[in-house]
Amino acid sequence: MSPEEAYSIKVISDIRLSEKGLLHTETFIKNDKYKSTIFLNKQQLFSGSVSHPMFKDNSLYFIEGEKTNSLVKQNEYGNKITLVTLGKIIDYTFHDKGILIIGEEKTDKKLPFKANTIKYRFDSRGLLRSRRSLYLYDGKELRKIVSGNFDVTGVTTNGKRVIISSTATNDDYNLSDVFEVNIDTGELKKITEGEGDVSAIAMNEKGEIAYLGHRKGKQPWAVKEIIFPEEGKSVLCGNTCGNHVLSDLFDASKDKLVFEKDEVITVGQIGGSANLYRISDSKAEQITQGKIVVRGFDAKEGKIAYYYTTPEKPSLLFYNDEIYDPNPDVKGKTPEEIKEGIVEGWAIITRKENPTILFIHGGPHAAYGYSYFIEFQFFADNGYNVIYCNPRGSQGYGEEFAKACVGDWGGKDMEDIINFTKKVIEKYGLSGKIGVTGGSYGGFMTNWIITKTDMFSAAISERSISNLVSMCGTSDIGFWFNSIESGIDDPWTQENILKLMKISPIYYVKNVKTPTMFIHGEEDYRCPIEQAEQYYTALKMNNIPTVLVRYQGDSHEHARRGKPYNMKDRLKTKLEWFDKYLK
Known part of the structure; x- marks a missing residue:
């Protein structure tokens, strides 16, 4: 399989039930750009940079555009009309007085920028x-309301009452x-x-509201529920509401609920599965x-x-007791x-003599599945065994x-990962070399593991974390996320700076013997590229084989929704590194 073949798939990226039937959108890569096609009952309607299709009064509405977004209307027997153009349109819905739109104004990115808040940049937005x-x-x-x-971050209405979710009360901490x-x-x-998090909101015809989230403050690990705030009720679906199971599909899925x-x-998660739940009474x-x-x-x-994925199938659509497969x-x-x-994991074993790659997920409160x-x-497909697991810290197994x-x-998370790896080697009698790779927190763990063991013959660390102190001052969320995850309040006391350093991989870099590649998007604001630069420079000075690969124009999402050319080059580059040291 080539990188081009790997990314030749189509993924379902939106569905909407209407009076005319089922609207669905398929996203694919063409000429190194993301394109989408809107279908009605599997018949193609529009193709290009299109998304969010919806019918209203026999007219089709959707968002169109790349550099700017327009909300357009296609009448049943007429021309396409552009209603509104903004720098970006996130979502829209219909109200008795018009169309409610969440959007951003277009700005000039060449002008000087003055920051006056802690959170003044955000990953994938700049x-x-x-x-x-x-x-x-x-x-x-078009009138600005809020x-x-x-x-x-969200809007819902029954045509009269209007409810939004917003970061208005504590934007710095999101x-x-x-x-x-x-x-x-x-x-x-x-x-x-x-204080808490609101991932999705919905309203029924009577104007009652529900949202997906929690009220546990700054706790990234908190289990989410469906909360009815005006009734004082909450309901848990599975082990957590919403879907935290990772994939590198480019469908841009996000939490949703219908009331x-x-x-x-809504969706609920148990372990590595995410299924639909109905909440009533x-x-x-x-x-x-x-x-x-x-x-x-x-x-x-x-x-x-609904559309779903399995380990064998990228994207499947279920409707009217039929399953549609675009691939x-x-x-x-x-x-x-x-x-x-207590650790759940998976293994794709191609041959016991083949080299093995251990993948470590990010988050840390996400999950494989x-x-x-x-x-x-x-x-x-290129001759490797692939193994991956959900160590302590993963979501889908309860809040504790x-x-x-x-x-x-x-600590215990690394212990889980190492024990899992040893179990797989023993179970299948694997005799080839072993490599390790991961992104974000998985990049932290990759950087950390190679300071503690020489069992891996090669490593690739992506969008990684090497220095928790410098990340506090350079990441869009690091100033609070690193503190909370490290069990401290204030990252800027001398005592806590030292604590953060002692749980940073860079502190132990002299122990590293493993050939290590670093891959990073240059516009990553979540784990800024300086994290990779530090570790790369240290390894270079210690004469450890290392390469730093920088992808221009890519954010923290470089492996999931990066520039298509870069994503293909990334797979090719990773394969070359592992082939060199593992085969």
Whole structure:
């Protein structure tokens, strides 16, 4: 398999039930650009840079554009009309008085920028020259309803009442709340209490609201629930609501819930699976089954459509008891499940004599599971065994398990990973060399492991963390995330600076003997490229074989939604490094 073949797939990236049937969007790579096609009942309607299709009064609405976004309307028997153009349109919905739109104004990125808040840049967005505001388009003009030095992150309405989620109360720490909006005055009424996270919101016809999130403050490991804030109720679906199971599919999926009558439909996760749940009478009922990962869905008038992934299939669409596969010729290798104590993992074994690559996930409170992984299948097809697991800290096994790595990065989590690796080697009698790779927290763990053991013959560390102190001052979230994850309050006391250094891989860099490649996006604001630069320079000065690969224009998402040319080059580059040291 070549990198070009690996990325030749189509992924379903949006679905919407309508009075005319099922709208769905497929995203693919063409001429090193992301393109999408909108289908109605599997019949092609539009193709290009299009997304978010929706029918209203027999007209089709969707977002179109690359450098700027336009909301367009296609009448049933007429021309396509551009309604609104903004720098970026995030989402939209229909109100009795017009169309509610979340968007960003277009700005000039060449002008000087003045920062006056702690959070002044954000990964995949760059410098925050414009913020995400709520607009109303009444058919004639676009009016800004809610705006400020914060983001509107979601909007829902029953046509009269308007509810948003927003970071208005604590934008620096990216905490979000639910507000009711007076669309005539822009006045906000806060509905949620305390501090927490709001990942998705929904409203039913009666104006009742629900959201997916938690009220546990700055706790990245917190289990999410479906919360009914005006009723004081919350319901857990599976081990956590929402989907934390990782994939490198470029479908840009995100959390969602649908609230109709007295029922909420959403996704819940147990271990490495994510399925749909129906919440009614304060109880959650699982309504899809199997070792699958639901990436998106819609529900309307008793009907449900959803798209999901499996280890063998990138993207499948289920509707009306039928399964549609946009990639009928693609069938990935099936991983075998491995259990090592409390740790769940998987292995794709090609031959026991082949070299093996250990993959470590990011987060740390994400998870591996029953998703299709482009990279896993690529390496398996190129003669490698692929192994991966969910150590302590992973989401999907309860909050205590997710919290177990906090204040202990590189402790019990590394122990779980090493024990899992040894178990797989023993179980299958693997005799080839072993490599290790991971991104973000997985990059931290890659950097950390090679200071503690020489069992790996090569390493590739991506969008990694090497110095928790410098990251506190350079990352968009590092100033609070690093502190909390390290079990401290203030990262700038001498005592805590020393503690952060002692749990940083760079502190032990003199121990490294493993040939290590670093891969980083130059516009990564989550784990800035200076993290890779430090470790690379240290290894160079210590005469350890090392290479730093920099991808221009790419953010922290470089392996999932990076520039397509860079993503293909990345697979080629990783394969060359592992071939050199493992084969």
